[in-house]
Amino acid sequence: MKTKLFIAIAVILASCGSKKKADLLVYNATIYTVDSSFSIAEAMAIKDGKIVATGKTTDLEKEFDAKEKIDAQGKFIYPGFIDAHAHFVGYGNSLQRVNLVGTNSWDEVLERCKEFAKENADGWLLGRGWDQNDWTIKEFPDNTKLNELFPDRPVLLTRIDGHGAIANQKALDLAGIKPGDNIAGGEIEEMEGTLTGILIDNAIGLVSSKIPGQTKEQYGEALKDAQANCFAVGLTTIDDCGLDFDDVEKIQAMQASGDLKMRMYVMLSDDEKNFAWLAKTGKIKTDRLNVRSIKVYADGALGSRGACLLEPYSDRKDWSGFLRFSQSHFDSIANYINQQGWQMCTHAIGDSGNRTMLTIYAKYLKGKNDLRWRIEHAQVVYKNDFDLFGANSVIPSVQPTHGTSDMYWAGDRLGPERVKRAYAYKQLLQQNGWIPLGTDFPVEDISPFKTFFAAVIRKDAKGWPENGYQTENALTKEETIRGMTIWAAKANFEENEKGSLEKGKFADFVVLDKDLMKAGEKDLLQTIVLKTYLNGEKVYSKK
DSSP states (O other), X not given: OHHHHHHHHHHHHHHHHXXXXXXXXXXXXXXXXXXXXXXXXXXXXXXXXXXXXXXXXXXXXXHEEEEEEEEOXXXXXXXXXXXXXXXXXXXXXXXXXXXXXXXXXXXXXHHHHHHHHHHOOSSOEEEEEXXXXXXXXXXXXXXXXXXXXXXXXXXXXXXXXXXXXXXXXXXXXXXXXXXXXXXXXXXXXXXXXXXXXXXXXXXXXXXHXXXXXXXXXXXXXXXXXXXXXXXXXXXXXXXXXEEOHHHXXXXXXHHHHTSOOSEEEXXXXXXXXXXXXXXXXXXXXXXXXXXXXXXXXXXOOTTTTOSOOSSOBTTBTTOOOOOSSOHHHHHHHHHHHHHHTOEEEEEEOSHHHHHHHHHHHHHHHOSXXXXXXXXXXXXXXXXXXTHHHHHTTOXXXXXXXXXXXXXXXXXXXXXXXXXXXXXXHHHHHHHHSOOOBXXXXXXXXXXXXXXXXXXHTOOOTTOOSTTOSSGGGOOOHHHHHHHHXXXXXXXXXXXXXXXXXXXXXXXXXXEESSOTTTOOHHHHTTOOEEEEEETTEEEEEOO
């Protein structure tokens, strides 16, 4: 009897000894791996922050001896979401300012400013998020009431898209702006010789450059707040589109100290100081930081009529918008970036802005390639210009919620025919066979589920319009998931390390209470993130 017992114990010990070691085993799950065949697994083993196997629960339990096991109880696991176009630092800063998103009138903007000022009495009063297109009177306000409320305190309130702002007289005085002043690539609005406070595109910098810099502590708190909110919606990598090199150095320091865990793909803004810094340091690539690209601005935004159009705006017959810099500037930048082997990423909204940049891109890319130069937004494209994306392997990086946010008034700006070539995500997808998706937060909400809903359903949260908005350009559910994961990773040259749940890749994943691939239209926006993991570490858990 004792002999049989010893043999049984020996067999068990031998069995345990032969098992592979793992740090974490997640089982009893529905895991969308987002591999090439979009396969589904039941379990996933993780070691040293990376996936070592996926498969059936019974198979992985036999194969691995894990320090920790998690029973997913049938819940749904997707790769960590990647936002291919956002403003992470800007979002963090906006959390420290007056939130003007969702205001229904200029009076409501003023009320929010007054309330904020009661608790924040010192320094500049800054806010972001207003959109005159959401108001009953869909016109830019002027700063008369703002001057009355804050005669001695500088105020700058930025429009939702970041391409328009209103400043009070105190802020204009500090910037030295006077009636009659002009600036290339921007507009300083005045009425009958009086400044209204409205500033468009490059004009905003005249005022914003006078705002004192943040302390190290303020900057750190802003980024940690942004990170917490992003983890809570399942985001594990953010493309920050347009930072200066000193932001990168601060991000590096926070990542080194462990205060910032978020993976970041940073595009440096089009500025000589950033070119010089990147040329000196070279491309930066760590597990959590990737810097190899330059963000250029071709034009402004459609909502503030700063987008550069081939023909005048339908609701402003004497105006076609403008390029923010000369074509020779864009050409010289493209030439330099090409010589350096960097990635060029250009904000282009209007059909003229897109044509200008696609033509310049073609000059240097010379046909099919793997340089992955990107057009950010690609919002309005002339019918004969779509092929320029595919012909030169240019990546259209789009934000589906822009379509459902702008659909109420985009037709007024563009007219019934031109608007059909706007927010054309399916048509853009067909150019290269893949397309990265983002939100452009804080211009839009940070939620990946709103991205998913807008791309697939093409309606607002209230179900309008009944049959969807220009649904010929809707994406399928699988295309949208790929756009939020593996295709977003590919746009960053990172498809071999993230974006899908496959052996050898980072264990970045999100646990959801609903299955996005099977959920009905009414349930999609109710999806809840239960847990978010980065590098196999739980960074968020719903309480």
